[in-house]
Amino acid sequence: MKTVPVGPGRVPVTEMGLGTAQLGDLYVPLEPVEADAIVATAWDHGIRYFDTAPHYGLGLSEHRLGRALRGRPRDAYTVSTKVGRLVSGSGPAARRVWDFGGEGVVRSIVASLRRLDLGHVDIALVHDPDEHADEAIGHAVPALERLRAAGDVGAIGVGTSDVPTLLRFVRECDVDAVMVAGRLTLLDHSALDELVPECAERGVAILSAGVFNSGLLATDVPDARSHFEYAAPPAEVLGRARELAQIAASQGFTLPEAAVAFGRLPAPPVASVVLGADSAAQVARNVELLRAAGDAEALRSDVLLSSGGGPSAAPADPEKGKT
Template sequence: MKSRAIGVTGVEVTEMGLGTAQFGDLYDSFDQDEADAIVQSALSNGIRHFDTAPHYGLGLSECRLGQALVGVDRADIVVSTKVGRIIEGVGAAAYRRWDFTSDGVSRSLDSSRERLRMDDIDIAFIHDPDEHVDQAISEAAPALERKRASGEVGAIGVGTKDVATLLRFVRESDIDVVMVAGRLTLLDRTALDELIPECLARGVAVMSAGVFNSGILASPTPDRSSHFEYAEPSHEVVTRARKLASIAARHGFTLPEAAVAFARRPAPPVVSVVVGVDAAAQVPLNAALLTCDGDAEGLFAELDDLFASEG
């Protein structure tokens, strides 16, 4: 699997990364054996970037990922985590607290390193700062810049589904990368309007997460049993997804293949897609989505015509 560099940071990510929100019991309970199997499958299929956050399961995702990576050569992998939510308390009494201060950034990274069993973090994202964007730009971003300068982190960025927030960071801070969640997809193309051109102009890398919009685009035949934006999809969304599936099929793609191809299309600045799985058997299926033999030019042409007709 190919790797791509994030700006001039020296950090390289594989063109597909593994999201580990599921390791924090996102929809169903996980156990360590399942997490271990998924990570080993990812490594066997060439995936070397693993993304987590304290928010996922109140630190549980980081703990399980760290355990799953024990014994793996640290130089062979890239691990990203996030700051902005401090985990207070332990066990059943644990809870999340927003904190975008400089001290909060340091405390968050210290806790993440402990849970991950790692001395350093390759990429640190400011996580969902939408309601705290002024403080995150004035305090959290400079704190991460200092961590980058000291070598505690390799690259810094911001991750959220709010495009306006991402644009502010690209324009007002010295970040290396943005992770845009669910806004560079076949169902939501918001990131294409301003964010992608701005990142390209300023040399900021883009990772596309949530490319299946929480699941609706992950099935060749979408239905109401899947998720859209972490909830049950409406009839209109299912109908739309099925129309997109028909377009994809005309050009030799399944809907998931088309979703991944669309999210990777603006490269640069897009360097990777980050996807999660529920089971180890799904990992090679996701990796295979990078190498579809369909007519990409024809697919994109028909999609462009469709989107243009809709305004």
């Protein structure tokens, strides 16, 4: 699988990354063997970029990812994790605590390294700082810059679904990457207007996440049982998704193929499309979607004209997170 370098340290990310929110039991509980199989299948299919966060399952995702990667050559894969949401306490008493202070960032990285059983983090992203942007820009980013300068972190950035927040970080900070969650999709391509050209001009890599908008675009025929932004899809959005499926089919694509193709364009600045999976079979399917997508420029133009692509509603359950 092709790789793209991120940041001045040229941290490599594969063109498809594995998002591991599901390893934190996002929608359904996983058995440890199932979590191991998800990572192993991603590895067997050439994926070498893995994204996680303390927020996912209160550290469970990091713990499972670290266990699944144990024994593999450390220089053969890239891990990104996030800061801004510390896990406080343990067991049933564990809870998430917002902390974008410099000391909180360092504590978060140290705790993540312990759960991942790693010596360093390749990419560190500020996690969903939408309501805390001033504090994150003033304190979290400088702390990450110091970690990057010391070699403890290879690249730094921010991840959220809020495009104005991403733009602030790109324009005001020395970030290497942004993780765009659900805003570079067939249903919501609001990141195309300003963020994509800004990142291209400044050499900031885009990690394209949430291309299925939480699942609604992941099936050939969307239905009301699918998730949209972590909740049931509104009737209008469901109708748009079905229209998109028809447009894709008219040009020889399935809706999931079109969603993956759209999420990885334009490249650059898109370096990787990051897809989650709740089974090993789903990982293999996602890789096939990447291979089947091909050149979707014609499809992309038609969809842009027909789908509207306006901003989506905020996630219904903020505890699920957005990136």
